[in-house]
Amino acid sequence: MNLQMELEKEAEDRGFWSPGDGIVVAVSGGPDSMALLHMLSSIAKRSAITIIAAHVNHGFRVEESAHEMEVVQSFAEQLGVVFESVTLDMPAYIEETRMNGQAASRERRYAFLHQIAERYQASRIALAHHADDQAETVLMRIVRGAGLTGLAGMSLKRREKNVELIRPLLRMNKSDLLRYCEEHHIPYCTDSSNKERYYFRNIIRLDILPYLSRHNPQISQSLQRLAEVAGAEDDWMEKQTDALFAQLVTLSPNECAISCLDLRGLHVALQRRLIKLILSYLSKETEKISFEQIETMRLAASAQAPATWRTDAGAGIRCVREYDGMRFICESQLSSGEASDYWYEAVLDENSLAVEPSGWTFEFVRASASDDCKPVSRYEACFDASELTYPLVVRNRRPGDRIQVLGLNGSKKVQDMFVDEKIAPLKRELYPLLFDAAGKLLWIPGIRRSSHALTSEHTKDVLFIKARGE
Incomplete structure (x- = not known):
């Protein structure tokens, strides 16, 4: 021929x-x-x-x-x-x-x-x-x-x-x-x-x-x-990895997330390929990311690895382990996510407060004791309105913040509360805390309320608050 x-x-x-x-x-x-x-x-x-x-x-x-x-x-x-x-x-x-x-x-x-x-x-x-x-x-x-x-x-x-x-x-x-x-x-x-x-x-x-x-x-x-031979096998492996990416990886703007359990459940060859595919999805400049860097990220998902961990993956990407999840985040997203301290005063007459850096919203309802308002989840709380110092403030954590925990003697560091509740390190910096004007930490929504301003049989006016997170 x-x-x-x-x-x-x-x-x-x-x-x-x-x-x-x-x-x-x-x-x-x-x-x-x-x-x-x-x-x-x-x-x-x-x-x-x-x-x-x-x-x-x-x-x-x-x-x-x-x-x-x-x-x-x-x-x-x-x-x-x-x-x-x-x-x-x-x-x-x-x-x-x-x-x-x-x-x-x-x-x-x-x-x-x-x-x-x-x-x-x-x-x-x-x-x-x-x-x-x-x-x-x-x-x-x-x-x-x-x-x-x-x-x-x-x-x-x-x-x-x-x-x-x-x-x-x-x-x-x-x-x-x-x-x-x-x-x-x-x-x-x-x-x-x-x-x-x-x-x-x-x-x-x-x-x-x-x-x-x-x-x-x-x-x-x-x-x-x-x-x-390598080309044919590489093509097959690529198709397998594409399918796993669609099945196991959660996508959001400038970020990919995967369960550590799902990742370590794969064959080691697919683990490496899936990590490389995630990095390539987030950046076009991943050629210089080394085998050693891929291996470090792969091993970070193991059961024996620390529950919280982070590293610079290269190509403008940070890899973060947060308990049972692994996140791959573009540095631009991290820069916006790791914002400076925020402070929002709640105007109760407006009934709601959007805390944009955290993605949370607070709703405020004034009621009388006879209305029998009771929280049904850790995202709701009731306070004796007469024992609060206004205006109420929603802000993120500062070093040394402590909460007078309801049901316990003494106070506890907010940082320790976050660790106990397995709040991801990157989320801790923006997590909203509710204070009164006197600086008392009233409530960590979704986690624990303090012993301040508890309602009792003598309470006449109740402030009912509901928080919704991302």
């Missing part, structure tokens, strides 16, 4: 494109991308697709790069393919941004490809990575340390923004592509930088793979198979 037929079959099996699709082909001028451009232009009419050749001159090798652009443009015109190009001054851009050279070049190159795709309303961008590139990528990731996703190497296709990146040559060998160029008299350029050992990929290609091939002559094929 010739390479064109192989490409068409692969496209049909993998759904690389559909009739009517526009495809932007990234053409550097090397044999791989020139062979891809030739193949796609040859099958374009049969497959009812439109081809646009896109070339980027990065500005590193002035004369050589200019020649490459001329070769690509001339070949595209020969094939009757639309040609688009851009010339960049990457050395100046790298100096300005202090970015890694390869990363900066990739960023600008892909931005241009997306720009051309949008201009021509193309739904695909075709990249000319081949099987030997895949082997190099997998070996690079092994050397640097990678999990199953890294071992999967480059994907045959994936969504990026509004288009799909496809790699139609990913299962074809470099030698076959070179032979294809010779057979079809396809011009191509050789990038002199491919021989410079300044780049890690070149060291892999020129030194490490040849050395390993002494011990395994089929090393490239072995690495390609590893990528194939």
Whole structure:
């Protein structure tokens, strides 16, 4: 089977494109991308697709790069393919941004490809990575340390923004592509930088793979198979993790929460993946979060770990364990949640008070003793109105706050009450407390009321208060 037929079959099996699709082909001028451009232009009419050749001159090798652009443009015109190009001054851009050279070049190159795709309303961008590139990528990731996703190497296709990146040559060998160029008299350029050992990929290609091939002559094929197997298993694991995310994770603005019991009940591989997926859901900058950080968060959900705990997960996310729950919170949300002290005076004539920082609302009802008002839950309380000093105040906790607990001799720290009731540490800072104007702590709604202003048989006027939390 010739390479064109192989490409068409692969496209049909993998759904690389559909009739009517526009495809932007990234053409550097090397044999791989020139062979891809030739193949796609040859099958374009049969497959009812439109081809646009896109070339980027990065500005590193002035004369050589200019020649490459001329070769690509001339070949595209020969094939009757639309040609688009851009010339960049990457050395100046790298100096300005202090970015890694390869990363900066990739960023600008892909931005241009997306720009051309949008201009021509193309739904695909075709990249000319081949099987030997895949082997190099997998070996690079092994050397640097990678999990199953890294071992999967480059994907045959994936969504990026509004288009799909496809790699139609990913299962074809470099030698076959070179032979294809010779057979079809396809011009191509050789990038002199491919021989410079300044780049890690070149060291892999020129030194490490040849050395390993002494011990395994089929090393490239072995690495390609590893990528194939790892890719299939990674895809299955990803689907399992997506399903668990939908089933177990509670979502709220800038936050994800999961039960520690649910998390530790999963296989360790799924625990790690689910944590990574949660972090990726909250931030697009999670690439630098290390295995050790993931492991720290995973172990924090264990039964033996402290009941309350927090850590900076990286990428602007904080991971917090609060008793039986684990929360992953964006720092922006924490900044707003950990607000400064608040203080609200209750105007009883208005009947209700919204304490916005806490998300709680208080309702006030004046009644006579004959109305027989009785609280039915810890979120309701009755006070002898004549024994209160007004105005009443709702505020959050301050260091040293204590409550004269009903039914106990002496007072107790509010902090200790929160711990006893397993109030999450992040919620403690905003939890509302009801005081009178004399500074007496009357009530911690939902937890305990004080022994102040109790109603009795002598009470004439009752203040009935109901609190509703988040």
